[in-house]
Each structure stands twice: as C-alpha cells, then as structure tokens.
Amino acid sequence: MTFAFDAAYLRSAVESVLDAGELPVIVQAGHPVLRAQALPFTGQLTDTELARLIEIMVDTMRAAPGVGLAAPQIGIPLQLAVLEDQYPVSEENAAARAREPLELFTIINPRYTPSGTELASHYEGCLSMSGWQAVVDRAAAVDLAYDDEYGTARTRRFTGWQARIVQHETDHLGGTLYIDKAHTRSLASNAEYSRNWANPDVAAARSGLGFGTPRPA
Known part of the structure; x- marks a missing residue:
C-alpha cells in the first residue's frame, strides 16, 4: 500500500484533529506517518488553525504525560512539535542527566546540529512506543534552528536533557x-526498567544487559 502524505492529506488530518472535540489518540509505531x-510548514494553516493545533498538542502532551510531542504522533505529517519539561526529579537524577526544567515552546521546521563531540547515554522512551524504553547515545549539546509559532x-x-528532548522530537519530523x-540490547519494558534499571546513569544496565559503550558521533 502506498501512502501519499501530500498537502491534501495534511489538510484532512488537521481538520480531523481540530473538529474532533476531544484530544487525539497518539499513534503508535507501525503507523506510516511516523x-x-x-x-x-509553509503557511498551509491559518494563524487561528495553527494556534489551535498547538494548543491541542500541548494538552495532549501534558495528558499523556510527556516532555514533547511531534505532529506526526497525532497523525499529522507536519514539521511541528511542542516541548516542555517541568516534572520534578531528584537531585541525583538531575545531576547525572544534566536535567533542568524546560519551559514550554514550539518548534516549526527545526534542524539541529551537534555542538562538540561529547555524547550522553541514557534511557529514553516515546509516547509512540508505549511501554518500552532503551538507551540512546545523543549529542550532549546541540544548536537548534527553527521558527516559532x-x-x-x-x-x-x-x-x-534538554538537548535530548530537542533531538528526539526533531527526529520524529524526519x-x-x-x-x-x-x-537494542538495552530495550526494556517499563516494568523491567523500573524493577532493574531505573538508575540516574546506565552503568548497571550496560553491565547487566551487555550493550556497548557510546558509539562515535
């Protein structure tokens, strides 16, 4: 089956979300739009439609709950995402993950580039792969170019951690x-992650599950 994610499809998908009267379902891995x-985004939506879509995406992200949501995750093939991280974490976790609060903001047509060569390795999950987490090596710092709303x-x-969120959500758009x-050897269900690997760093998981050191950038 061939899926044509063209301007007509985009228009239909946006109208479906805006007219639903309820928060959209977050699509899961296997959905072709992902x-x-x-x-x-080249002006396909009016200012009012864009503002309403962003509002719905923020409400959906917070209800999930999550720290980011890209438009493809609600079935809309548009380079648009919302990001926010205001969840409380322990001092140990915050220090190990360089995790600081991230105020809500919107990115349109984003592109990131690594700043330096340092990598950080941590477990992360995804609202479109519900129930699973795995370790991902990501650039420890990135420069993000984007348009705001x-x-x-x-x-x-x-x-x-903010750089991780930015990379994760921007990746969705590609x-x-x-x-x-x-x-992939680090892949764990949420239950097994909580039982065995919910540590500030991934040293125990690396040893226990037998996956490698960070890959070169």
Whole structure:
C-alpha cells in the first residue's frame, strides 16, 4: 500500500484533529506517518488553525504525560512539535542527566546540529512506543534552528536533557524513532526498567544487559 502524505492529506488530518472535540489518540509505531518525512510548514494553516493545533498538542502532551510531542504522533505529517519539561526529579537524577526544567515552546521546521563531540547515554522512551524504553547515545549539546509559532526564525543552544528532548522530537519530523538509534540490547519494558534499571546513569544496565559503550558521533 502506498501512502501519499501530500498537502491534501495534511489538510484532512488537521481538520480531523481540530473538529474532533476531544484530544487525539497518539499513534503508535507501525503507523506510516511516523516513518514519513513530515511536510515543511509553509503557511498551509491559518494563524487561528495553527494556534489551535498547538494548543491541542500541548494538552495532549501534558495528558499523556510527556516532555514533547511531534505532529506526526497525532497523525499529522507536519514539521511541528511542542516541548516542555517541568516534572520534578531528584537531585541525583538531575545531576547525572544534566536535567533542568524546560519551559514550554514550539518548534516549526527545526534542524539541529551537534555542538562538540561529547555524547550522553541514557534511557529514553516515546509516547509512540508505549511501554518500552532503551538507551540512546545523543549529542550532549546541540544548536537548534527553527521558527516559532509566530514565524520568527530562532537559533538556540541546548545541553543535557534538554538537548535530548530537542533531538528526539526533531527526529520524529524526519521519520526517525528513538529505537532506530538505540542500543537494542538495552530495550526494556517499563516494568523491567523500573524493577532493574531505573538508575540516574546506565552503568548497571550496560553491565547487566551487555550493550556497548557510546558509539562515535
């Protein structure tokens, strides 16, 4: 079966979400839109429609709950994502993961580039792969170029856990899921992760599950 994620499909998908009257379902791995290159935003939506779509995405992300949500995760092949991390974590966890609060913001047509060669390895999950987590090596710092919801071009540097969120959500817009970049031997159900590997770092999981050291960037 061939899926044509063109302007007509985009229009239909957006209208379906805006007219539903309830929060959209987060699609799961295997849905073809998650593996497609999302369409750049070029003004296909009115300002009112874009603002409403962003509002729905924020509500959906928070209800899940999650720290980011890309438009393809609700079936819309558009280069749009919302990000926010205000969840409380222990001081030990925050230190090991360089995790600091991230205020809500929107990214449109984003592109990131690593800043430096340092990598960080941590477990991460995805709202579109419900119930699973795996270790992913990510750039410890990235520069993100994007447009905000008002069409203003911006560039920001992110480090630590914020950089991980930025990379994860931007990857969605190119059809990439975190499992594509993960150490697959680290894959764990949420229950097994909580039982055995829910540590601030991945040293115990690396030893116990037998996956390798960080791969070169």
